[in-house]
Amino acid sequence: MTTETLTPETSTGTDVVNLTNVTRWYGNVVAVNDITMSLGSGVTGLLGPNGAGKTTVLHMMAGFLAPSRGTVTIDGKPTWRNPAVYRDLGLVTEREAVHSFLTAEQFVLACAKMQKLKDPAGAARKALELVEMTGAANRRIGTFSKGMRQRTRVAAALVHDPRVLLLDEPFNGMDPRQRMHMMELLHSLGDRGHTILFSSHILEEVEQVAGLVQVIVAGRLAASGDYRKIRRLMTNRPHVFAVRSSDDRRLAVALIGEKSVSGIEMEAGGMTVRASDYGSFTRALPRIALEQGIRLHKLVPSDESLESVFSYLLEA
Numbered sequence: 001m002t003t004e005t006l007t008p009e010t011s012t013g014t015d016v017v018n019l020t021n022v023t024r025w026y027g028n029v030v031a032v033n034d035i036t037m038s039l040g041s042g043v044t045g046l047l048g049p050n051g052a053g054k055t056t057v058l059h060m061m062a063g064f065l066a067p068s069r070g071t072v073t074i075d076g077k078p079t080w081r082n083p084a085v086y087r088d089l090g091l092v093t094e095r096e097a098v099h100s101f102l103t104a105e106q107f108v109l110a111c112a113k114m115q116k117l118k119d120p121a122g123a124a125r126k127a128l129e130l131v132e133m134t135g136a137a138n139r140r141i142g143t144f145s146k147g148m149r150q151r152t153r154v155a156a157a158l159v160h161d162p163r164v165l166l167l168d169e170p171f172n173g174m175d176p177r178q179r180m181h182m183m184e185l186l187h188s189l190g191d192r193g194h195t196i197l198f199s200s201h202i203l204e205e206v207e208q209v210a211g212l213v214q215v216i217v218a219g220r221l222a223a224s225g226d227y228r229k230i231r232r233l234m235t236n237r238p239h240v241f242a243v244r245s246s247d248d249r250r251l252a253v254a255l256i257g258e259k260s261v262s263g264i265e266m267e268a269g270g271m272t273v274r275a276s277d278y279g280s281f282t283r284a285l286p287r288i289a290l291e292q293g294i295r296l297h298k299l300v301p302s303d304e305s306l307e308s309v310f311s312y313l314l315e316a
């Protein structure tokens with residue numbers, strides 16, 4: 001197995017958002033545990049299973065929650081009890097609570113007025129244009145698809161042109177086309193120099209949009225790097241496979257000599273093979289079967305739950 005450092009890459013050199021030794025607990029629950037991370041411009045994905053602490057991190061960044069320990073800053077200024085920094089950030093929460101009787105324009109305009117912008121109507125128009133909702137600006141939000149509602153909420157969060165945009169699970173409940181549209185939007189905002197952080201529990205989602213990925217598991221920063229590195233960390237780990245063939249006993253004997261195989265258990269109707277990593281084993285198995293003249297009937301990875309992948313990252 002190739003080993004690779006799990007040391008988080010905590011600095012990009014041009015950091016806008018900084019978390020330094022941040023811990024947050026709710027009563028006895030430690031939701032975020034001593035996280036240090038920095039974000040620069042571009043799109044970063046905050047990846048982690050349910051309950052990992054993603055929402056808590058985003059809410060501390062947005063100034064909604066106080067860290068129990070440590071500091072969260074934007075451009076060096078603390079986000080907690082510091083309304084001045086709210087001018088520089090927008091948050092799209094996970095829960096959709098929008099007034100369905102308002103039109104998109106009325107909703108975004110109300111947000112512009114709340115921000116006390118000089119030209120609220122102009123700002124609302126610009127924000128709706130940015131998310132490609134101009135054509136539907138005068139329709140009521142209640143008539144929108146999930147994707148259109150999300151884009152309208154992004155427009156509301158962007159109406160004051162903040163440098164930092166935080167989005168909590170923005171792709172949840174979207175169909176593939178809406179997802180693609182939202183991904184393109186985040187890409188283009190990142191290219192315009194915004195600092196974007198979005199949370200997700202799906203690696204594929206993160207890998208399509210984010211330059212940098214921060215993985216959090218059980219409140220701790222488990223890994224960080226570009227998606228290729230995160231993907232490698234997740235596949236270069238021990239795997240368990242269920243295998244069935246035309247001659248399991250002979251195949252087991254041949255596999256015992258294979259470097260990537262660390263254990264075999266024979267069972268009725270097949271065997272369980274423990275391998276040091278996914279790639280080496282799945283390349284070796286067909287070669288060995290071919291050499292032995294054995295037909296493979298089944299090869300199924302049996303520990304592919306996201307939780308098992310994440311807990312491996314945490315333990316490594």
Ligand SMILES: Nc1ncnc2c1ncn2[C@@H]1O[C@H](COP(=O)(O)OP(=O)(O)OP(=O)(O)O)[C@@H](O)[C@H]1O
Nearest residue numbers: 026029030031048049050051052053054055056057
């Ligand atoms: N207000 C609260 N009171 C008590 N515990 C809380 C509270 N908010 C969150 N938690 C707990 O803190 C931990 C982290 O929750 P958080 O919502 O930040 O995770 P998450 O990664 O966003 O998960 P999800 O994707 O399920 O929303 C969880 O164990 C959760 O149950």
